[in-house]
Amino acid sequence: MEDNNEIFLKKKLKQQYNDDEIKKIYNGYNCKRVVTLRVNTIKSTREKIKKIFKDENIEYENVAWSNEAFIIKNKNENQLQELEIYKNGEIYLQSLSSMLPPIIMQPQANEDILDMAAAPGGKTTQIAALTENKANITACEMNNIRAEKLRFNIEKQGANSVYVMQKDSRNIDEYFSFDRILLDAPCSGSGTLNLNDVNAFKYFSPKLVEKSSKTQLTLLKKALQILKPGKELVYSTCSILACENEEIVKKALKGVNAEIVPIEFEGINDLPLLSTKLEGTLCVCPNELYEGFFIAKIRKK
Ligand code: SAM
Numbered sequence: 001m002e003d004n005n006e007i008f009l010k011k012k013l014k015q016q017y018n019d020d021e022i023k024k025i026y027n028g029y030n031c032k033r034v035v036t037l038r039v040n041t042i043k044s045t046r047e048k049i050k051k052i053f054k055d056e057n058i059e060y061e062n063v064a065w066s067n068e069a070f071i072i073k074n075k076n077e078n079q080l081q082e083l084e085i086y087k088n089g090e091i092y093l094q095s096l097s098s099m100l101p102p103i104i105m106q107p108q109a110n111e112d113i114l115d116m117a118a119a120p121g122g123k124t125t126q127i128a129a130l131t132e133n134k135a136n137i138t139a140c141e142m143n144n145i146r147a148e149k150l151r152f153n154i155e156k157q158g159a160n161s162v163y164v165m166q167k168d169s170r171n172i173d174e175y176f177s178f179d180r181i182l183l184d185a186p187c188s189g190s191g192t193l194n195l196n197d198v199n200a201f202k203y204f205s206p207k208l209v210e211k212s213s214k215t216q217l218t219l220l221k222k223a224l225q226i227l228k229p230g231k232e233l234v235y236s237t238c239s240i241l242a243c244e245n246e247e248i249v250k251k252a253l254k255g256v257n258a259e260i261v262p263i264e265f266e267g268i269n270d271l272p273l274l275s276t277k278l279e280g281t282l283c284v285c286p287n288e289l290y291e292g293f294f295i296a297k298i299r300k301k
Contacts, residue, residue, distance in 0.1 A: 109135055190209075
């Protein structure tokens with residue numbers, strides 16, 4: 001039986017997507033996602049991990065747009081967590097969609113980088129790896145328990161260029177300024193729903209969407225304030241609803257001297273994409289390989 005939360009989701013999707021897209025989204029919601037991981041290049045190499053996969057009879061596939069990403073064919077997350085390379089932080093279990101924002105962000109050594117909603121730290125540590133621990137990364141997280149998890153993952157992965165700031169990012173002092181910001185905002189998770197789970201609509205609700213949208217807008221406005229002029233930020237969510245994505249970006253840009261930077265990414269043709277209401281932004285359709293995800297890049301003039 002459909003509950004009110006699912007009826008609400010269907011209504012939202014119908015306002016935004018055509019029948020063909022909605023069918024694809026529901027196929028994605030119904031399929032089991034494969035296990036994927038990222039090699040932590042601070043502690044290991046792709047070649048070493050491939051050798052261990054061979055020794056452990058782990059079957060995998062490469063990912064066209066990342067040398068560090070692997071799709072695992074014959075092991076589940078629990079089995080991978082038993083491996084030494086997991087325990088010592090040489091690999092990090094991370095969805096493919098979640099690896100996209102740091103890559104699209106193009107972080108550079110020596111930059112002051114802010115990750116505004118950081119825990120458990122998948123993207124923070126990926127930024128540290130992409131910059132070979134040579135950037136100054138501030139990872140902000142307001143939830144106590146999640147901040148602990150963030151610290152644990154940073155330590156485990158040897159991301160020693162990261163400073164954890166346990167704070168509500170909405171209150172970051174305007175006296176700070178950054179060369180690059182990632183805002184991987186809290187969201188309703190409408191891109192990650194799994195309809196095989198009886199609890200799929202336990203958390204997703206109109207109330208959560210409304211609360212998330214409000215926080216997202218405040219956070220994005222703050223990000224635009226503390227980004228240095230001429231520099232770029234990446235806004236992402238694991239929602240596919242325009243009210244948490246395109247509409248937030250549009251509202252935040254109103255009256256601000258900033259513009260959307262069209263996302264250019266070598267793997268873009270490999271992604272299952274949905275239409276977006278804002279040119280230059282990217283929305284990934286959920287399927288067996290990808291979670292639903294939205295990404296926008298913004299430059300402050
Ligand atoms: N970027 C993370 C990663 O890749 O591992 C996932 C981030 S998750 C989508 C959003 C996080 O933002 C949650 O851990 C949540 O506790 C945190 N959060 C929510 N509101 C926040 C705020 N106002 N200030 C700081 N952190 C916040």
